[in-house]
Amino acid sequence: MFATHAAIDTEDKARRGFRLLRILTLIAARLVKAVIVLLLIVVANFLLIHAAPGDPAAVMAGEAGAADEIFIEQLRDRFGLNEPFPVQLWTYLKGVIQLDLGYSYRQQQPVLDLILARLPATLILTMTAFVISLTLGVVLGVVAAARQGTWTDSFVTSLSLLFYATPLYWVALMAVLLFSVQLGWLPGYGYETIGAGYTGLPHVADVAKHLVLPALTLGLFFTAIYMRMTRASMLEVSRMDFVKTARAKGLSPSRVQRRHILRNALLPVVTLAGLQAGQLVGGAVLTETVFAWPGIGRLMFEALAQRDYNLLLGILLISAAVVIIFNIITDVIYTLIDPRIGANA
């Protein structure tokens, strides 16, 4: 690959001029892919309903074996369950494309409305946990790597091993027990103080206070992951040739760390952060259950208790959509950090 000056020049112009275009192309490509994935999930959902033991209509009603005959017959009519299989699939798909995720007969509300009402709470919780864990994880990882082999390193590494092995819901329970029940420092239940009627800034402060324990416990596990990844990545990069070049230039160790090792080491961490989005949703189910946080995780737990399959499948679909959007964002960030990505296209 002989880069003539003309090639570099045009590429450089292209870089500045078409960078936006490149990112838009990337987003477009990923969105197309996302739509395909979501449609596949819808098909999978449909198959799951039919694979479940019992009458599909009863499954949809969330009343396997308990609903009365007339009601079930009505449902059959409504979802065309007496039609041939492909027609049923088409009916179902058509509904989802029109953003009709079905009706929760248990809660007497459309599934989509139920989910959308709960989504903001989950986003607040997961995003806070994400920011906390990423910041803390990267900082601790950098510190541990910089002091490899010292007492600090072993301490941070052991701590992350411990967090990594701790069941999320159990930490949540223990946190409630300690900080809420015993010490009474923080609320261990809910999203806001019920009946307090706060508005404006006091309301924000109230929610923030309720957010501390759930966000910290949810973030703990991910802090461990990001810390281990950052540490490993920093050590890996610090063995690379260009780090030796940087030292040969007479740069101070801290400068080599900051300008040469850290930036390169963060690339895999960004990728990992994208991949962890799905895990974050899973963790939210557990944390929200323990803290009675009114998000879709808690909704999932409620749906589970009532065997409300329609609602469960709807949540699965929406959470997958959230994860995909998050992945697209991390891809864009990666493209912004690494000049090599997409340069050959």
Add this chain to the structure above:
Amino acid sequence: MSVLSVEHLTIGLPKGADRRHAVKDVSFTIEAGEILCVVGESGSGKSMAANAVMGLLPDLVAVENGRAMFDGKDLFALPERARQALRGDRIAMIFQEPMTALNPLMRIGDQIAEVYDAHGALTPRQRRAKAVALATEVGLPDPEAIVRAYPFQLSGGQRQRAMIAMALALEPDLLIADEPTTALDVTTQAQILSLINDLQRRHGMAVMFITHDFGVVAEIATRVIVMRYGEIVEAGDAATVLNAPRHDYTKRLLEAVPSDVVPAAAAPRETPMLAVDGLTKTFGGKRSLFAKRRVVKAVDDVSFTIAKGEILGLVGESGSGKSTVGRSIVRLVEPDGGSITIDGQEITTLDAAGLRKARRRAQMVFQDPYASLNPRTRVAAAITQGPVAMGTPRKEALADARRLLETVGLDASAADRYPHEFSGGQRQRIGIARALAMRPELIIADEAVSALDVSIQAQILDLLRDLRERFGLSILFITHDLRVAAQLCDRIAVMQQGKLVEMGPAEEVFLRPQDPYTQRLLAAVPGARWSGAATTAASA
């Protein structure tokens, strides 16, 4: 006065290494305005000595004894801060791997300017201007644009020039170059060597140049020290060491360097063993919805024949398509067009079963002695797997394997060992035994000696020559090294960018090249003039 004076340097290795000291009681000086070449094979300690001076020894390896006097001070006694201040300012260093020695996320200009930043010199605006000036001085094309480029946009030679620009930034008194041309193609190597020579003269620097290649030594050295197992075995003026070496080891190394005397070619043989006609292979980049397909013509209409018992050298730089030709013949790469016949049998149209039979007649010897043997299977299994798959009884195949190991100069007991117990040269012998086990008529040796130290290289070439005589093998010898090819081959074919540019008897191609590219390639071989002189002396 000496720029650098190293006295009784001893560097310890961590426990469990194959010897106690990387470098033992080594003393040398470097004067201003001279190039001192430190020569040695792998493991000789030459790089360790250089890194010790620079203060960049790996963890667990430390200077145990000795002094390095630079500017009236002992480098090894200085505190780390003071050494850091010297690095990049008074002493600079360039490295072997241009592909990995630059930060992939930083623009070239920023990486050059960073040297000034590190030492608090100049204003940011001046730094940028100096980066462009340095890029110009080291001969980078379009300096204004290239300082804004990222490393991945530059070729290997260009990256090495950028490295040199960084090293020159603060006009160091001493430049340490650790095998800076080893990873480069021969023509690029020649350019970089003349650049270093040039800059050294213009700036009056002292240069400590680490290399394993006596050709390079002949090209640039003022003085030479030869190292083996961490000790200096010989030191002196370049001319003296090259033309009248005193130590046996130096003599052996120099003898192993392929000379310019081309052995008389065997009488031309008639029956063609291999005929390649109009071979083409195109590699297409991955197609995707949003990007155009990029196409590279790796092999472009290549035709040649190899007679029975003949050795044909296929020579070219990286990316010339020479390996693709070799791999196409055994269809490890599927050719796009053209015909390949082995002893009259067309290879390109064979189905899987036919191919398995035909492959028996053409076997390969690979470049990397570490990757070419499965680390989990014993040597015996590696050699017998082919014959056994072809239906030879296991016992018979095993007996044959033991005989073959002796044929290639190993002990028959090697069959029961694992590959990691052998050295690089020994593994290459095992690889040859594996190829021979199939009773092939044609052997394709793809850079089979390039990864080996020069003394081992000579042994393997002898072995190949010997096998040709004993078994009447035809050999396609693929290499980037014209001189090695001239030593072994009856005829030589030269490839450039997928095309065959010249083909003829080794002597003709080597001594009277016709094609301008072959001429350039030959002129670029380091030490061309010296080896000519040496051989005249030897033959007189």
Add this chain to the structure above:
Amino acid sequence: MTLAATAPARHPALDFWFRFARNRGAVFGLLVLLVVIAVAVFANVMFPDSPWKMVQRPFLEPFQVEGLPLGTDTLGRNVAAGLAYGARVSLVVGLISTLFSLAIGVPLGAAAGYYGGLVDDILMRITEFFQTIPSFALAIVLVAIFQPSLSSIVAAIAIVSWPPVARLVRAEVMSLKSREFVEAARLAGLSHLHILTRQILPNAMSPIIVMASLMVATAILLESSLSFLGLGDPNIMSWGYMIGAARTVIRNAWWLSFFPGVCILVTVLALNLIGEGLNDALNPRLARKGR
């Protein structure tokens, strides 16, 4: 000329153990795991009664009554017995679901990596699809729809855990298949299946083993989380179920949630430590740095 071989050979198994044992945490993890296994195996010897049986009054605090060191739960059942029987489920589910994930992930990844092209494209799209769906949410839905039972839990965990295996195996196979010894095997006329199973996969075993040990740990966490949400097999006592059942009474009976959590923590930690030790022993840096 005869050249002697260099390095002396120590038995590989012994060599492996020395490298593993150099990691003290790993040895500790191994000891802990052996204890957990012993408890699981001898649960019915130590506690002949069913863990579901009421033995004392409910909410008996730990260290109050002899023979019931960890007290009783909301229904007067022996907590210690519950923990011992819970170890069984955790280990069994962890092990079997990991084996199933390997059974899915290894062949898929190997085929994708070895054959490349269209096969790779299709298999990797499938893998990506499974990776996009939030795994825990999918596991919940699967177990809920197919009714909680040991087999549905194992299946759900296997279904959500195989994609990383497939990716790892694919990457290993891709890097190995272009090695020269594999090309030599092709030239020797060996079949694709033979090359894949005898030449390539044995060389990919080390990272697979390390990953598997960590997957057992993750599977145990997943199983306990499902049981905590009430998705455990209703006939089997498990640690997650014990915590879930005690969740509402945590203000009065801390020990009911505390001890099962410690059990999970210690077991998972032990497995992770073992995984690190295996990594040290199987993937020595030097061997990987070669090229």
